[in-house]
Amino acid sequence: MLTEGVMAFLDQAAKEARAELPDRNSSLFLSGVLDSFTLIDFVTLLESECNIKIDDADLRPENFDTIAKVEGFIRRTRGAE
């Protein structure tokens, strides 16, 4: 589960994009919630909220495409740490 802070960010991004927050397996990009620039803020937030350090090699948009993928990515990153 993503933290309240991360979900609040996505809710706000959806509101600003005038989009619906998609279900956990649908694309945050295609729904318009995240774009290239909100993604940067999202990644920065994930690092601080989830207390992880994201390696540049893992900074690929596909890791952040859906809520489910973000959750999986955080789990893998924590496991690797």
Added chain:
Amino acid sequence: MSCFITGYGSALPQRVVTNAELAPMLGVTPDWIEANSGIRERRWVEADQAASDLAVAAVRDALSDAGTRAEEVDYLIACTLSPDYQVPGIAPIVQRKLEGCRYVPAIDLRAGCAAILYGLQLARGLIESRAASTVVCFGAEAQSKGLDLHSRSADLSMLFGDGAGAVVLSSEEKLTDKAREYLVRVDDILIETDGSFAEDLIVRAPGTANGARWLDAEQLAAGWHHGSMQGRTVILQAVRKLADAALRIAERNGISLDEIDVVIPHQANANLLRSMAKQLSISEERVVTNVDRFGNTSCASAFLALWQAHLERRFRVGSYAQFLAFGAGFTWGASLCTVRESTNRRAL
């Protein structure tokens, strides 16, 4: 022996291409282009203009600004992604067109939009090792000739403009009598590369990784001779890596970012520059931008921003300036410069 920037030059094509003119070709609206890039217009060359034509004009401009004669140039360093020919590079052509230039070394750097940093690092090395006293480094692009003017490439083709910028770099011994308010000394350069993203920003053809022929009808039909970009990856990586490079070069020189007066970045996209400033917690006023007027001029863009900073008197004696660039490869980095009082202020 230190390396100083003593002259700044530019050359821009006359033809202005507004978003209103470009948008219908790309199947988008002018507002969409501006919202996604911050670009309002860009310059495009005419059919009979090549990158070297812009380059030589910018070099002449920089030499004039420096008060340096072409005969005094010891080395030419070109940065371009849109050369006149596949081979040779444009540096030899600029050597030919630059009246008075001797048979000096003249090379092209293929380091994407970060080439300015490679050029400055090479120039600094040549000057500090006394292998050269006066080096001209320039970026020139005629990228409009290679754009895919189709909706499938709107996100990339909306960005690019043509232009050229140049700087003259000299050792103390070669500083001319020309009166100037300040000299920008190139103190440090940090450059890095991560080839795992090589295909994320690419022009595939002509290329020897493409099969039996480096360019054939099939590749042309697939548009491999046009640029392609994984936009989200490029932006995500660029902002992170530029911010990291900016911080680390400041740190290793024992200064804080607050002490840097002016930041001169590659003009990729206004939104990217804004994100970078936000990541670094620096005010946007400190960042030199011209992407709204000239678009992304690739290898030329940071040179043009440097020329603009000089023109707008953004350099303040006693302060620091920082150049930042990111490009295909990925290659990226930062430089740190100090702005020093000129020893010759007689005519001011």
